[in-house]
Amino acid sequence: GENVEQHPSTLSVQEGDSAVIKCTYSDSASNYFPWYKQELGKRPQLIIDIRSNVGEKKDQRIAVTLNKTAKHFSLHITETQPEDSAVYFCAANPAGGTSYGKLTFGQGTILTVHP
């Protein structure tokens, strides 16, 4: 089955700096890569996703890049703000059969943005 590794486990930045979180996956059949943000005590919520037919996707201050050959994808947050502080999870999902909807998550990254 799919295995997703996420690094770093914690990340501390100053407000205004950029933050980068990296994930690798094992199943070359995976074709959907969402990122979820979980604020303290809250539920995970989708912030951005990318499919395997694109290499990069951007939404305001956040962007995701995908390298299918190397089987890794990254989340980039620019101009970080204190409200970006949260746990971020990457996930991967292979296509086909009963695998649709079955997200395999990384271990999570605790991002702290210091004012």
Added chain:
Amino acid sequence: EAQVTQNPRYLITVTGKKLTVTCSQNMNHEYMSWYRQDPGLGLRQIYYSMNVEVTDKGDVPEGYKVSRKEKRNFPLILESPSPNQTSLYFCASSLLAHSNTEAFFGQGTRLTVV
């Protein structure tokens, strides 16, 4: 308001006492699943359902049961809870079972088994 609703939010129980965590979605989603969240391990899938009466094991199904008698409801049953099932549980739903779409999560249920 479109949402996934779990109950209860918090539960403390004793080893061996059967319990059910309910999950309901009002978005007519086909796909529903249960995850547990443990520190350093991320979210791990327990069971999933692709539609009514169609359920299957996820990555960590031992000690859990589910049912999907109606499209909107997907309860998680712990027949004989043990301390290693102490965790934060999330129910999630997605629109389609045969396409990758956004997963919407419930508020979470923090379970403690003593």
